[in-house]
Amino acid sequence: xxxQKTKPIIELKDTSVFFGQDQNKITALANISLKIFPREFVVxxxxxxxxxxxLMNIIGLLLKPSLGKYxxxxxxxxxxxxxxxIKIRAKKMGFxxxxxxxxxxxxxxxxxxxxxxxxHSQRNSRKKRAxxxxxxxxxxxQSHQLVNELSGGEQQRVAIAxxxxxxxxxxxxxxxxxxxxxxxxxxxxxxxxxxxxxxxRTIIMVTHNPNLASYATRKISIKDGKVTNDQAME
Amino acid sequence: xxxxxxxxxxxxxxxxxxxKDFFHNRKKYYVPIIGVSxxxxxxxxxxxxxxxxxxxxxxxLFRVKGVGAVKVKKPNNxxxxxxxxxxxxxxxxxxxxxxxxxxxITITVGNxxxxxxxxxxxxxxxxxxxxxxxxxxxxxxxxxxQENNLETVITNNLFSExxxxxGETEEKKLTMEFYxxxxxxxxxxxxxxxxxxxxxxDKKKGVIVSLEKLKQYKPDVKPTExxxxxxxxxxxxxxxxxxxxxxxxxxxNIALLQDVKRLFLVLKLGFATFALISLxxxxxxxxxxxxxxxxxxxxxxxxxxxxxAKNKQIILIFITNVFLIVMISTIIGLISGxxxxxxxxxxxxxxxVKKTGMNLTPLLMPIQYNLIIALIxxxxxxxxxxxxxxxVKNIDELKALIYE
Numbered sequence: 001x002x003x004q005k006t007k008p009i010i011e012l013k014d015t016s017v018f019f020g021q022d023q024n025k026i027t028a029l030a031n032i033s034l035k036i037f038p039r040e041f042v043v044x045x046x047x048x049x050x051x052x053x054x055l056m057n058i059i060g061l062l063l064k065p066s067l068g069k070y071x072x073x074x075x076x077x078x079x080x081x082x083x084x085x086i087k088i089r090a091k092k093m094g095f096x097x098x099x100x101x102x103x104x105x106x107x108x109x110x111x112x113x114x115x116x117x118x119x120h121s122q123r124n125s126r127k128k129r130a131x132x133x134x135x136x137x138x139x140x141x142q143s144h145q146l147v148n149e150l151s152g153g154e155q156q157r158v159a160i161a162x163x164x165x166x167x168x169x170x171x172x173x174x175x176x177x178x179x180x181x182x183x184x185x186x187x188x189x190x191x192x193x194x195x196x197x198x199x200x201r202t203i204i205m206v207t208h209n210p211n212l213a214s215y216a217t218r219k220i221s222i223k224d225g226k227v228t229n230d231q232a233m234e
Numbered sequence: 235x236x237x238x239x240x241x242x243x244x245x246x247x248x249x250x251x252x253x254k255d256f257f258h259n260r261k262k263y264y265v266p267i268i269g270v271s272x273x274x275x276x277x278x279x280x281x282x283x284x285x286x287x288x289x290x291x292x293x294x295l296f297r298v299k300g301v302g303a304v305k306v307k308k309p310n311n312x313x314x315x316x317x318x319x320x321x322x323x324x325x326x327x328x329x330x331x332x333x334x335x336x337x338x339i340t341i342t343v344g345n346x347x348x349x350x351x352x353x354x355x356x357x358x359x360x361x362x363x364x365x366x367x368x369x370x371x372x373x374x375x376x377x378x379x380q381e382n383n384l385e386t387v388i389t390n391n392l393f394s395e396x397x398x399x400x401g402e403t404e405e406k407k408l409t410m411e412f413y414x415x416x417x418x419x420x421x422x423x424x425x426x427x428x429x430x431x432x433x434x435x436d437k438k439k440g441v442i443v444s445l446e447k448l449k450q451y452k453p454d455v456k457p458t459e460x461x462x463x464x465x466x467x468x469x470x471x472x473x474x475x476x477x478x479x480x481x482x483x484x485x486x487n488i489a490l491l492q493d494v495k496r497l498f499l500v501l502k503l504g505f506a507t508f509a510l511i512s513l514x515x516x517x518x519x520x521x522x523x524x525x526x527x528x529x530x531x532x533x534x535x536x537x538x539x540x541x542x543a544k545n546k547q548i549i550l551i552f553i554t555n556v557f558l559i560v561m562i563s564t565i566i567g568l569i570s571g572x573x574x575x576x577x578x579x580x581x582x583x584x585x586x587v588k589k590t591g592m593n594l595t596p597l598l599m600p601i602q603y604n605l606i607i608a609l610i611x612x613x614x615x616x617x618x619x620x621x622x623x624x625x626v627k628n629i630d631e632l633k634a635l636i637y638e
Contacts, residue, residue: 063632086539086542087542090540090541101537103251103534103538104258105258106251110251110254114541114543115541115542117247117248117251118538118544120240120244122240123240123243162541166542
C-alpha cells in the first residue's frame with residue numbers, strides 16, 4: 001500500500017486537548033499530528049494516563065479537541081452540527097470496548113441489530129447482515145441467548161459483530177482483550193485481525209499490552225500526551 | 235411509504251426492547267406499581283361512596299321532598315281522575331309519574347297518640363313495598379322491640395286504623411321492629427314473611443305503603459298527588475310551567491335541587507382534587523423510579539448513543555417502561571377498586587338495608603369514569619417521567635467509556 005498515493009482516512013493537525021481551566025489546566029494531548037490511512041491496523045500504546053484513550057476519543061468523534069484540526073476523509077467533522085456528528089459516528093465508526101458494553105437484557109441477535117435499528121437501515125438487509133456477522137464471529141448458534149449468560153470471550157465476539165453491523169470505515173477498539181484470558185484474547189485478536197485483512201476495515205486499537213502490537217501494521221506510542229514513536233510493523 | 239412503514243416498525247421494535255427492559259428489571263418497578271394502584275383504589279372507593287351518597291340523597295329528596303320532581307296537586311286536594319293523569323303525561327315530557335294517595339291516621343304508643351299520614355306510592359322502592367312506621371314525635375328515646383305490650387298496642391292501633399280505612403289487614407303476618415335511623419328515633423314495622431323493611435315516616439310524610447298493596451284493599455283508589463319526574467335533560471321548570479297551565483297546584487323545588495346539585499358538585503370537586511393529589515404523589519413515584527433508572531443506566535444510554543440511538547429513541551425505551559408501569563397499575567387499580575366497591579356494596583346491603591331501609595352503599599362507577607381515571611393516570615405517569623427523561627439528551631457518550 002502506498003501511503004503517498006492514498007488519502008488519509010483520518011488526519012490530526014496540531015491537535016491538543018486540555019482538561020480543567022487556568023491553574024488546574026491539564027494537557028491531555030499536546031500538538032499531535034498524525035495521519036491514518038485506510039486499511040491500516042494501528043495500535044496506540046502507552047502507560048495509563050499517557051493520553052491514548054483521549055486520542056481514541058478524538059478519533060472516535062467523542063471528544064472535540066481543544067486546539068488543532070481533525071479531518072475525517074478530508075472533512076473537518078467537529079465543525080458540523082452535533083446531530084450530523086452523531087450520524088457520522090454511528091455509521092462510520094464501530095466501537096469495541098474492554099467491558100463489551102452490551103445491553104444486558106437483550107439477546108445476542110438484538111444487541112447486534114441495535115445500530116441498524118437506531119439508524120433505520122433496511123430491515124431485510126439488516127437481518128441478513130446480522131446473520132452473516134454472527135456466523136463470522138461464530139455466535140450464530142447462540143443468537144437467542146441473553147448476553148449476560150455468555151462468557152467474556154463470547155460477549156466480546158458479539159460486541160465485534162455489533163461494531164461491524166453498519167459496515168463502518170473504522171473500528172475503534174479500546175483494550176478489547178483487557179478482560180480476557182490469553183487463549184480467548186488470541187481468538188478475539190484473530191477476529192479483529194481478520195476485520196482488517198479480510199474485511200479491509202481500518203482498525204485503531206488502544207492497548208498497553210505490547211504483545212498485541214504484533215497484530216498491527218503500525219504502532220504509535222504515546223507518553224505524556226505526545227507521540228514518542230510512530231513505526232510501521234510490517 | 236415503505237420508508238415510513240419501515241420507521242414505524244423500527245419504533246415498535248424499540249418500544250419492544252423497552253418492554254424487555256421493563257420485564258428484566260420488573261422488581262424495581264413493584265413499588266411505583268403498588269403506589270399508583272393504591273392511589274387508584276382509594277380514588278375509586280371514595281368516588282363510589284360519593285356517587286352512592288349522591289344517589290341516596292337524591293333518592294331521599296325525591297321521595298320525601300320531591301326534589302328533582304314536580305309535585306302536582308289539584309286545587310282543594312281533590313282526587314286525580316285517570317284521564318287527568320294521562321293529560322299531564324301527554325303535556326309534559328316526563329320520565330315517570332308517581333301516583334300518591336294519602337290518608338290521615340293515628341298511631342297509639344302506650345297511652346299517647348301519634349298523628350300521621352298514611353301514604354301510598356306506586357313507584358316506591360321494592361325494599362319498602364309494605365313499610366310503615368311513625369316518627370317518634372313524643373320524645374321517646376328508644377322503643378324496644380321486646381316490649382311486647384307496647385308492640386301489641388301499636389300493632390293493634392295501627393292495624394285497626396288500617397282496618398277501618400282499608401277494610402282488611404295482614405295483621406297476623408306482621409311484626410314490629412324499632413330502631414334508630416341517622417340519630418332520629420324512628421318507629422317502624424316490617425313483614426318478616428316477605429322480608430321487606432320499612433322506616434319512612436316523618437312529620438310531613440308519615441307512613442308509606444305501596445299503592446299496589448293499597449289497591450288490593452281499595453281497587454278504585456285514586457291519587458291525591460302526582461309526582462312527575464322529567465326526562466333526562468328536560469328542564470324541570472319547563473315541565474312545571476306546562477302543568478301549571480292546566481290549573482294545577484305545582485311545586486318544583488328547583489332552588490333546593492340546585493342547592494343539592496351545587497353541594498355535590500363541591501363534593502365531587504373535592505374528590506377530584508383529592509384524586510389529583512393522589513395521582514400527583516403516584517407520578518412522583520414514577521418520577522423517582524425513572525430518575526434512579528436513568529442514573530443506573532447512564533452507561534447503557536451512552537452506549538446506545540454511540541451506536542447511533544437518537545435521544546427520542548432512548549426516551550421511547552423509557553416511555554415504554556413508564557407506560558407499562560402506569561398501565562399495569564391502572565389495570566390492577568381499576569379491577570381491585572371496583573371489586574372492592576362491589577364487595578363493600580354487598581356487605582353494606584346485608585348489614586344496613588334490613589335495619590334502616592336507607593343505605594349508603596358505594597355505587598359502581600360508570601365505565602366512562604373508569605376510562606377518564608385510566609387516562610389521567612397514564613398522563614400523570616408520563617408527565618411524571620417527562621422531567622427526568624429530559625436528562626437523556628444531557629448524557630454524554632463519553633460516559634460509556636469513562637465508566638469502563
